Amino acid sequence: MSIRLRLTLWYTAILSATLLLLGLGLYFFLHYFYYDNLKSEIEQQAGGVASRIKPQIVNGEFVLIPNIRDLPKTNNVFYQVTSLSTWQVIELPDSEQTGIKIPNMTDEKVQCILKGECQFERISIQGYSFMVYYVPLVQQYTRNVLGIMQAAYSIEQYENLLALLRLILTVIGLISVLIAASVGWFLARKALRPIEQVIAATNRIEKGVDLDKRIEYTGPNDEIGELTQTINGMLGRLQNAYTELEEAYGAQRRFVSDASHELRTPLTTIRGNMELLEKMWKQTALTSGEQDHAKMEMTLEAMHDISGEAERMSRLVNDLLSLARADAGFQMTKDKVELQPLLDEIARKAQLLPKTAEWIVGQTKAAEGICVYGNEDYLRQLLFIFLENAFKYTEQGYVRLDTLRHGGQIGIRIEDTGIGMDKSEIPHIFDRFYRADPSRGRKSGTGLGLSIAKWIIDEHQGSVEVKTRKDEGTTFIIWFPIAAELNRRAAQAEDHSLQPRNQV
Template identity: 40%
Template sequence: MSIRLRLTLLYSGILACTLVVFSVVLYVLVGRFTLHWQEQALAEEAAQILTQGEFRLTVIRTPQGKVAIPQTFVQTRDLSGQIVSRSINLGSYELPLSDKGLAALTSGQANGWLEIVRTDNGRLLIYSRTVVANGQTVGILQVARSLADLDRTLTTLRQYLVVGTIVSTITAFFVGWVLAGASLRPINRITQTAREIGQARDFSRRVEYEGPNDEIGALVTTLNEMLTELQAAYQQVEHALVAQRRFVADASHELRTPLTTLRGNVELLQREPPLPPEEQRAILQDVTVEIDRMIRLVRELLTLARADAGLRPRWEPVQLGPLLEDAVRQAQLLRPRPIVRALGTRDAVVLADRDLLRQVLLILLDNALKYTPEDGTVEAQVVVENGCAGIVVRDTGVGIDPAILPHIFDRFFRGDAARRGDGTGLGLAIAKSLVEAMRGEIRVASKPGEGSTFTVLLPLETSVGDGERGDAHRLVAAHRTLP
């Protein structure tokens, strides 16, 4: 059963119950009020009959019709209950009086007695009261009226109420059906839109709603917020799948060359007759170089895979000066030439991952040393700018062609022939991924033949005071003036 039908039935049921209760109460009140009015009218008529003259026992025994009133039936009895006289309109019918009523009247327990009796012509309302003359009760006067008109009126009222209740309920059902459909129409549009979004997997689409901010408006708002979360999750999953496919493609592409070289060298070593010992040693040395290259490549690919999977840095305050000095010493051990001059301040503190930041510095320093001639220089410097702090690595090497500068951070990109070396083309891509994982920024500026400048900026540690930041700025400015 649909919500629309349930709501319509609920509306109709509530209205029907309300109309039934109202009809019953109205019917009972009208019946009781009309009957009470008839009782009062009979009592007044009885009093009027008694006040028409001085009633004595002989008056009560007058011939029939003596006390007749149109549309009213009159009858008198003596104290024993015997009928004394009747009005002409009674004909042969005698107004009854129950033994209980007779006893109550004759004993003085009640001045008047009401009874309703059923006849062939309908109900009859009878009012009986005692007649007192000279201080003594001399008889009983009975006045009656037919309730047929009242019963017909109540029957007609009952029919009108039943028909009105049925018609009102049916009308309310159709009106409720239309109103429920109009109220639920936005929900139908929401359902249709959600179905289309699910079929097309277009989570960028939103449910349009221009109505009031009621329950349906809150539902649309919640659904749009859920679509935003689904879009973010879907994009994250899609990005992870793309990164996975790219990782597999890059790994297969880069590992193909060393594996092919290794296979060729192994086939040479298996040749019969064997190669001379000098050639075998050269082949083994080549195998060692290729294996080292493969190990380095796999390590770098795993680092990129971690970054693509959502690397979570271990946040801690990192003082850039000591970290830069350690990175410079480690870089000089790997490539003794040329000279690295470390300039900076020990007071600049950033919020970062110490190990990841050291790896970024080693990549930048290694690149600078690799592409700088022996008579050139490499400078590493701590800088503070615009609420951020970082390290600048500047060299006087071969520089980068402006045409390829936008692609310098692409994976497996080795640039022009002047910058091709023994690298894998993943170093700068790894550096960029690690810096972005630490919510930082890396940029490069270069001129061919003059050198390159790489800048890494990270957010300053919030616990560093304003005085310490001012000292850091002054120390950086002082270092920038050094030759």
């Protein structure tokens, strides 16, 4: 949820609570005011009427007989007298003329009235609302209660007025809440607009990697202004740090590239001269004596060691040069490369690699007629890196090459039965100079091959899938997007039905 929406909801909630409290306060105040005055008015009028109802002795008993001629004329008040001795109901003139009949009382109701707990009651008579006031009629000398007078006052106008008030308060409250929400949204948007400018500016800087840009702010020096100044200061420091880092990184890349170039020439000279000396010593050894022959053999072994180390250094220098090109943003030339002839060439040359494992070329029919967009030399180097690693770490068993297809991608699978790896090592195998475990340390290598392979895969918009198990082997599947199909009838190889076609 955005800050703008939260602020709007807060504004709306506060205003709604305020309006609700004000509306309820006003409603209950008017409700109490009106009905309290009404009760006082009814009580005053009913008391005057009750004073005119005199008990008379008829047949030895007190009987309530109202003096009708002396009753006051009232508006909206209807009277009814109930004698407690005979339960006779006497309707006063106003009630008789209007037809308004107040409901009769029960014993429970009478007891409640006599206790003073039910003086007022709101009831509905013929669909109209009335306020009923109960007045006990007491004999003056004996203080006996002879009957109860009911005074019913029509409160329909009050009910209509309060209903109208409720409607007005509800409508005004809803309209006020909607207006407050709209105004709150507008004010929040206006207040947060500088923050939106900050976000937009930082996004432009992030996408463009241009630390020279700064956030423009022309508003007051408030919290947002201080935030903008802080971010601009931070960008300045980042720009300085980034510039220094780029300069140092560029110097490092230039050093590695220059050193690699400079080392390649003497190493090539050393290797060439050592090969020439080896040939010369071998020819001399054929004509020398036994003692001289032993010395020549020792010298020849030393030459072999020097030649081997020079060759290893040459590989290291070539790898460093490739990675230096990758770091420098080297863009390789690309074109459509037909995959099957490249795989045939690699399968033939892989027979000449140093190996102790069996070399198997499985089904590569999925690659027939398939072209990928890339650089043929680098693709060749990529596959030889994986094959050389597979032969290096597989002392027995086999190394196998297959192809498979999935949708718009072609996969090259290189499987071996070598020493394998722990799953925890997989995320690091493409790191530079990383050697997976101590057992791999017994094998010669620089730890740069898979780093170069990963760079080549990324440059071809490909991906690599790794499946491995300790002491059981490793499988690499290199996926490339298909650029074109020269032969659309080429059969697609299935992963579970691969059969070897050639063994070496």
